[in-house]
Structure formats: C-alpha cells, structure tokens
Amino acid sequence: MEIIQDKTNKKVNAYTCGDCGKNTVVKHRDQGVTPFFMRCVHCEGKAISHMYKVPQGLKHDLTVFSPANDKEWEMYRQYLKSYYKKRKVYNKKLLQDALAATKNHINAGGVIMVPADVIKI
Numbered sequence: 496m497e498i499i500q501d502k503t504n505k506k507v508n509a510y511t512c513g514d515c516g517k518n519t520v521v522k523h524r525d526q527g528v529t530p531f532f533m534r535c536v537h538c539e540g541k542a543i544s545h546m547y548k549v550p551q552g553l554k555h556d557l558t559v560f561s562p563a564n565d566k567e568w569e570m571y572r573q574y575l576k577s578y579y580k581k582r583k584v585y586n587k588k589l590l591q592d593a594l595a596a597t598k599n600h601i602n603a604g605g606v607i608m609v610p611a612d613v614i615k616i
C-alpha cells in the first residue's frame with residue numbers, strides 16, 4: 496500500500512476559491528501539514544489547495560507558522576482576540592478554549608495561519 500503524504504520542501508501554496516475564483520496564497524515559515532480546504536480570505540468561500548504546484552514567488556496573504564516562544568504565543572492570542580471581536584463573538588472562554596486547542600494542535604506537529612502582516616517573514 497502506498498502512503499501518500501503532503502510533504503514538500505516548497506514554501507508557497509495557493510488555494511483557489513470555488514465561489515469568487517480568487518487565490519489565497521500561503522507561505523510557510525515553519526514546516527507542517529496544512530489542510531486541503533480552507534476559507535477564502537477574500538469572500539470566506541471554500542478554497543481548495545494547489546498542493547504547492549504554484550510559482551514560489553507569489554505574494555502571500557497568510558503566513559504558516561508554529562509559535563516558537565511566549566512572545567509569538569502572545570502575538571497569536573492578541574490576533575485571535577481581535578479576530579473574535581471583529582466578528583462580535585468574543586468572550587474569554589472562547590479565546591481560552593481556542594488557545595488550548597491550538598496548543599494541542601501545535602504540540603501534535605501542526606501549524607497555524609495568520610494574515611501576512613501579523614508575522615513578517
């Protein structure tokens with residue numbers, strides 16, 4: 496049986512939206528598995544991965560990373576808080592639960608995505 500892994504040394508991937516047709520471009524700072532589908536940054540429609548088969552020089556919308564220290568976790572916490580507040584769903588428990596789930600995800604080798612201006616690479 497063949498084991499299929501989405502492992503690549505390429506850093507830039509794009510997801511094309513089925514609704515608006517635009518691309519959401521992501522760039523890895525850190526290695527890790529990313530989802531095959533994601534929400535389009537332009538319209539929140541469903542966007543599908545190009546499996547890293549895209550020009551590697553594309554300007555990225557999102558940075559893919561794994562927080563390396565307390566400073567980066569704090570930056571992510573602030574980002575998540577403002578994200579929830581913008582959507583008018585913020586409460587302390589939601590934020591705490593989301594951070595706990597994210598820590599489990601990172602500890603299991605996962606990565607997270609934030610807008611490119613939140614972490615510059």
Ligand SMILES: [Zn+2]
Pocket residue numbers: 512513514515516517535536537538539540
């Ligand atoms: Zn879209």
